[in-house]
Amino acid sequence: xxxxxxxxxxxxxxxxxxxxxxxxxxxxxxxxxxxxxxxxxxxxxxxxxxxxxxxxxxxxxxxxxxxxxxxxxxxxxxxxxxxxxxxxxxxxxxxxxxxxxxxxxxxxxxxxxxxxxxxxxxxxxxxxxxxxxxxxxxxxxxxxxxxxxxxxxxxxxxxxxxxxx
Numbered sequence: 238x239x240x241x242x243x244x245x246x247x248x249x250x251x252x253x254x255x256x257x258x259x260x261x262x263x264x265x266x267x268x269x270x271x272x273x274x275x276x277x278x279x280x281x282x283x284x285x286x287x288x289x290x291x292x293x294x295x296x297x298x299x300x301x302x303x304x305x306x307x308x309x310x311x312x313x314x315x316x317x318x319x320x321x322x323x324x325x326x327x328x329x330x331x332x333x334x335x336x337x338x339x340x341x342x343x344x345x346x347x348x349x350x351x352x353x354x355x356x357x358x359x360x361x362x363x364x365x366x367x368x369x370x371x372x373x374x375x376x377x378x379x380x381x382x383x384x385x386x387x388x389x390x391x392x393x394x395x396x397x398x399x400x401x402x
Contacts, residue, residue, distance in 0.1 A: 241276060241316045242333055244268065245294060250308055255301035256286075257310050259294040265323045269294045276316040330383060338388045340364045340373070347371060350390070362390075371399055 245259040261269070266289055274281045275296070286297040301307050322331065332353050340347045340362070348366035353375075360375040373379060373392060382391040 240319055242319065242322055242331060243314045243316050245315045247277075247310045247313045247315060248293075249311060250304050251290075251295050253304050254297070255303050255307040256295045256297050257301075257307050259296055259315060261292075261294050263323070266292075266294055268317075268321075268323055269296065272317060272321060276318070277310060277313050328377070328383075330385060334385045335362070335383075335390075338383075338385070338390050340390045340392055342392050342394055347392070369399075373398070 244263050245261045247257045248260045249258045250256065251258045259269070269287045269289075272284060272287070274283050275298075276282070283299040284296055285299045288295050298307075301310075319331075325331070335350050335353060338350050340350060346366070348364040348369070348371065350362045351365045351370075352363035354361040354363060354372070362373045362375055364371045364373055371394075373394065379392055379395065380390065381393055382389075384390070
């Protein structure tokens with residue numbers, strides 16, 4: 238399993254005191270408020286303050302005191318350790334753990350998850366192999382078994398989702 242997760246990207250600085258503006262990659266932006274550091278370029282950087290503002294996360298690092306010091310972080314991804322991530326419920330998975338999983342229906346290989354589309358009502362897994370791309374709805378009736386350790390997902394596709402030849 239992946240030990241670190243990217244949870245956002247620094248897209249700009251905010252103000253003159255060295256705050257950075259982070260576009261969050263998580264639905265649980267409140268996770269930022271519980272963190273004491275972020276990982277950037279494999280280095281832990283201590284946080285002194287976090288606030289949520291207009292769907293963005295504003296972070297003040299302890300050792301960053303002005304705008305020009307903060308500018309060096311623009312376009313950097315921010316990571317956290319798995320242990321610091323959001324506590325998952327039953328049938329919940331980190332997107333990073335699902336990406337790359339092999340998908341099977343009745344032991345027939347369909348491909349690997351290459352992307353996940355968030356539609357609002359349910360996620361849709363983009364499953365690709367060398368020839369085709371299948372869009373599989375992430376529904377309890379479709380996703381039969383997920384084994385993150387084996388990187389394998391068993392599905393029962395709705396009738397008509399793919400052309401049977």
